[in-house]
């Protein structure tokens with residue numbers, strides 16, 4: 313009888329833990345900012361951590377983000393015919409902008425971000441001229457871009473940081489030419505489920521420590537970054553959202569069991 317009780321207790325503990333991990337994974341006390349506070353929170357905190365951002369990416373992805381970013385540009389070129397105008401939204405320190413700038417057939421490559429400090433690091437990777445530019449701008453209000461004016465629009469780890477994902481995607485659709493291509497790289501949901509437990513432990517417990525070490529002290533942005541994935545749609549849902557907004561030929565590719573995901577969508 314006592315044995316049965318013990319087994320039942322164990323079963324309960326496991327199923328309770330399952331639910332806990334899948335739904336919320338609250339591995340520390342960090343709370344995401346509200347949508348109203350998010351833009352200022354994200355902007356000022358990226359300004360603060362800009363100096364550590366590139367090495368943080370290298371460490372937390374075991375340098376893999378570099379090849380995912382190559383993939384972004386490769387897919388964008390594959391889906392376009394004779395593209396001339398490319399925009400890298402939420403360009404941050406300019407990794408994808410720099411890759412786009414190396415495509416000599418582009419007449420114009422523009423990196424846009426609202427964090428001036430992140431852009432100051434992007435400057436060091438680019439030869440800025442009439443063809444390659446950086447702009448301070450808001451991904452949810454692309455004032456500088458006309459309707460139907462862009463052939464290729466890329467975004468790397470930016471979409472989960474905007475406060476209104478659908479508004480941002482609608483802006484992207486507005487500025488793309490008919491037939492233009494959007495390639496988005498961001499985090500995804502890890503499958504199978506048993507791997508998700510390891511991935512969550514890594515992202516919520518280990519990744520912030522890399523950030524603190526590189527930055528030189530504790531900074532909540534390194535907790536925000538993994539937690540921001542929790543309010544971001546999984547790969548299947550993001551595909552659905554893109555289709556609902558009128559994008560077509562939407563597909564996605566998982567990297568490392570869905571830790572990162574690249575979506576390709578056409579207008």
Ligand SMILES: C[S@@+](CC[C@H](N)C(=O)[O-])C[C@H]1O[C@@H](n2cnc3c(N)ncnc32)[C@H](O)[C@@H]1O
Pocket residue numbers: 351354355358369401402403404405406407408424425426427430449450451452467468469470473474475
């Ligand atoms: C995680 S970083 C990604 C940087 C770069 N794309 C990369 O892949 O390494 C996210 C960037 O998005 C920018 N960002 C977030 N929300 C934005 C918005 N509404 N408008 C413009 N930039 C935004 C941040 O300032 C930050 O530089």
